[in-house]
Amino acid sequence: MRLSSLFGVTLREAPAGVESASHQLLLRAGFVRPIGTGLFAYLPLARRALVKIEHVLREELSAIGGQEMQLPVVLPAELAGAAGAEAARFTDRKARDLALAASWEAAIAEVVRSEIRSHRQLPQLVFHVQSQFRDELRPRAGLLNAREFTALQAFALAADDAGMQAQYGALREAWLRAFRRCALPVIMVEAGMGDAVAHRFVYLTPEGEDEIVACDACGYAADRRAATFRKPLGNAEPLRPIEKVATPDAKTIEALARFLAIPRRKTAKAVFLVATDDAAEGRQARFVFVVIRGDMEVNTAKLAAALGTTDLRPATDDEIRAAGAEPGYASPVGLAEQIHRSPLPVVVVVDDAVPASPNLVAGANVPGYHLLNTNYGRDYTAHIVADIAAAGEGDACPRCGAPLRLTQGVAVGRMRWLSASYAEAMRLAYRTADGASRPVMMASAGVGVSRLLACIAEAHHDDNGLIWPPSVAPYGVHLVALAGRDGDALAKAEALYRDLQRAGIEVLFDDRAESPGVKFADADLIGLPLRVTVAPKSLAAGGVEFKRRDAEAREIVPLGDAVEHARRMLDQMAAEVEAGAWHAL
RNA sequence: CGGGGAAUGGCGCAGAUGGCAGCGCGCACGGUUUGGGACCGUGAGGUCCCGGGUUCAAAUCCCGGUUCCCCGACCA
Incomplete structure (x- = not known):
């Protein structure tokens, strides 16, 4: 293919707002x-x-x-x-x-x-x-x-x-x-x-x-x-009686833990979602009341799987109140009495670490108050108990316990x-x-x-452009002709273009009347594996210049050996890919 | 859908306080160049996103809409 007739041009500047290197x-x-x-x-x-x-x-x-x-x-x-x-x-x-x-x-x-x-x-x-x-x-x-x-x-x-x-x-x-x-x-x-x-x-x-x-x-x-991940479980300790305490302005787990001077793992938080896919099938959407320990986050994918739903969205404050809970101070305790007031059917899902963690602090369902020592089983129960916690940075590996x-x-x-x-x-x-x-x-x-x-x-680019592995490169060779005053180099490049094609090598031939700088810049940008330059300078040095896109080295090869040399270099690069040498990041 | 930005020649952008629509790159033509985005000259190219309004006068101000980009929830 001749670059002069290739459909599609190179751009000096990328359109605005384009971030990723590949794009x-x-x-x-x-x-x-x-x-x-x-x-x-x-x-x-x-x-x-x-x-x-x-x-x-x-x-x-x-x-x-x-x-x-x-x-x-x-x-x-x-x-x-x-x-x-x-x-x-x-x-x-x-x-x-x-x-x-x-x-x-x-x-x-x-x-x-x-x-x-x-x-x-x-x-x-x-x-x-x-x-x-x-x-x-x-x-x-x-x-x-x-x-x-x-x-x-x-x-x-x-x-x-x-x-x-x-x-x-x-x-x-x-x-x-x-x-x-x-x-x-x-x-x-x-x-x-x-x-x-x-x-x-x-x-x-x-x-x-x-x-x-x-x-x-x-x-x-x-x-x-x-x-x-391996969840850090609560210490075995005797269940203590529930106690209601004032916790003004402690609407987040962070604030609550600070106010009471306890670790977040000693708290239980409530998260509310609405499963809406049922609505599409003519059934009513479900209000999902989730209880999870304060030191963990809900993984909505796991939760969705546990619920057998695909469509979960956060509940609005209005929906939360309608279900009988108080945003920021919601409690699973006493929920049973509230549920019947909810306009949507309520499903209570508890993360499996909660039953194993005694005496957690939970909301009192009254603004400004929390309950000390809530315990799953004694104070409330759930429809579903499952692993619904998101693994994150630093959690313990489920296999070996090392930090993830x-x-x-x-x-x-x-x-x-x-x-x-x-x-x-x-x-x-x-x-x-x-x-x-x-x-x-x-x-x-x-x-x-x-x-x-x-x-x-x-994965494969540098500041100047793309660097295609030979296995997926649009062409194997980028043939650059730098026309001398006498046109000799251009004629020899034309001949080499023909010979490479006859040998079954895919070539992109830059036959344009552009300056060397433009041609080399475009060759780097397009990033074909092998660049072959025919120029007065290379001919004077004894032939054509070969340069791999992924390396700096250049070598002059006699014109008569160019086709064979191109094939060898492409084979060499292909072998490197097969051997995994291109895997390094 | 929520929150934030933007829209002006092909691309990147400028265009206080309303008053001849500009620059760089690219493009076309002529010439000089030819090993890392060369230079000189000439030229073409615009619904200033769309619709309405204010005004003697709107790229600029107001209202409405559209599209695009960025941040969250979905995905190969």
């Missing part, structure tokens, strides 16, 4: 253009890189028996896989409800039901690559969190747990190999809530919005939403082992050898292809 550089280097909030046009350079990434993923999936298929972007609304506001819904002219697919699990289940009948058809691994739309509340950081993105979704099917175990392991290794080949360092983190098996593949970066807790001592790493570290990252891939009950709900069954009907085991796994592109850009 800025992909814009400046002419890879993407914004079309709307969270919506992007992929220009030819980006498209080529995406094709390379998809190629890597296809190879790895094929290697473990994956077969590519395709599912539609538009699905009947009930199969579209997104709840509530994040689904982009519409109706066709016959008023049928349709939606842009936000996930294909339900759709693939539909297909599986009709195709898979016998144990002889299992196991199976199918995947597809498709444009996916999700109406994100707030897209940001360019391609790292766009509303429309390219997703690869894979579905593993197996006859039983053992078969799924093998499939799941194979997928995990395929993902890890693919990320390695893309030169993206990722860590695998636990993402399964409770007994569920799920993992995410995370590229650690402050630009990411996924919170990860990690243990440096034993290697435990988990998505914060699913992370557990809280970091951020971007999830580029995920895997989820779907439960047998999912298969049963979807009526996915097959016949065993002896004629019995069994549920088909399913696992779903995905990679955000366009997000992966952005992560690679985020």
Whole structure:
């Protein structure tokens, strides 16, 4: 490709308000253009890189028996896989409800039901690559969190747990190999809530919005939403009688602990939320009264899982009062008498550390007063007792007890082992050898292809521009011609351009009448792995100049050896990627 | 949806107190340059986000709306 005719130009300055390196550089280097909030046009350079990434993923999936298929972007609304506001819904002219697919699990289940009948058809691994739309509340950081993105979704099917175990392991290794080949360092983190098996593949970066807790001592790493930790339990001590004390202005746990001169772990706080998804199904929304120790925070993802809901929002002060509680001084004690006054059904959820912590200070449900020595079981009970606390910086690792570290990252891939009950709900069954009907085991796994592109850009760049690993670079060679007065260098560059292409090497040829400074700056910005310069100066030195984008060294190679040398250097770089040398951050 | 900012040639920005719409970069043409975003000259390019209002006069002031960006809750 000639740079003079490439569709898409480089920009000297990035548009205002662009923060992340990947977003800025992909814009400046002419890879993407914004079309709307969270919506992007992929220009030819980006498209080529995406094709390379998809190629890597296809190879790895094929290697473990994956077969590519395709599912539609538009699905009947009930199969579209997104709840509530994040689904982009519409109706066709016959008023049928349709939606842009936000996930294909339900759709693939539909297909599986009709195709898979016998144990002889299992196991199976199918995947597809498709444009996916999700109406994100707030897209940001360019391609790292766009509303429309390219997703690869894979579905593993197996006859039983053992078969799924093998499939799941194979997928995990395929993902890890693919990320390695893309030169993206990722860590695998636990993402399964409770007994569920799920993992995410995370590229650690402050630009990411996924919170990860990690243990440096034993290697435990988990998505914060699913992370557990060892809770410091209360000392065994005799239960003391409740005592009402005045605590003026102590509306926060912080203020309360200071006022009473006690550690926060000796307090219980009340948190109020409203589960609204039920309302959508015609049932009434639920008011959720949460009791958790004052030294812990509620993890809404765990809470949602415990409640069997997906849609939780903080309650308003009015709703709290309507439920019979006093904001800032709410108490679980005496709640039973209050509940019947609430306009919404009330669910009381208590974190499992509370019953194990005697004599906690809780609100008195009267402004300015708290109760000393409240005890779960004696003074109040809950509908649900579960682990609903968020693990955070410094909490004890659930495996080894060492302090956990809280970091951020971007999830580029995920895997989820779907439960047998999912298969049963979807009526996915097959016949065993002896004629019995069994549920088909399913696992779903995905990679955000366009997000992966952005992560690679985020991981591999310097002040001057992008530094593409050869496996995903839009072209292997950036050929720069610096025209001399006599035009000799330009003619030789043209010839080399032709020879490189004939040798099957992908070349971007800068044949423009620009100054050397502009050409080198653009070459650095676009970031192809290998730069080859043909100039009067290089010819005088005996040939053409080779320079790796990721290194400073330059070398002159005789013109006649240039094609062979380019191939060797690209092979060399590819080998380095395979060996993991590009993984260093 | 809550809170904060912004909208002026393609991009980045300036445009107190209302009074000819500007600068840098980019773009086009001519010339001089050719190893790190060169120089000279000429030129094109504007619904100052949209709609209403105040005024002799609005990019500027007022009202309403739209879009975008940043901070929180959702996500590959």
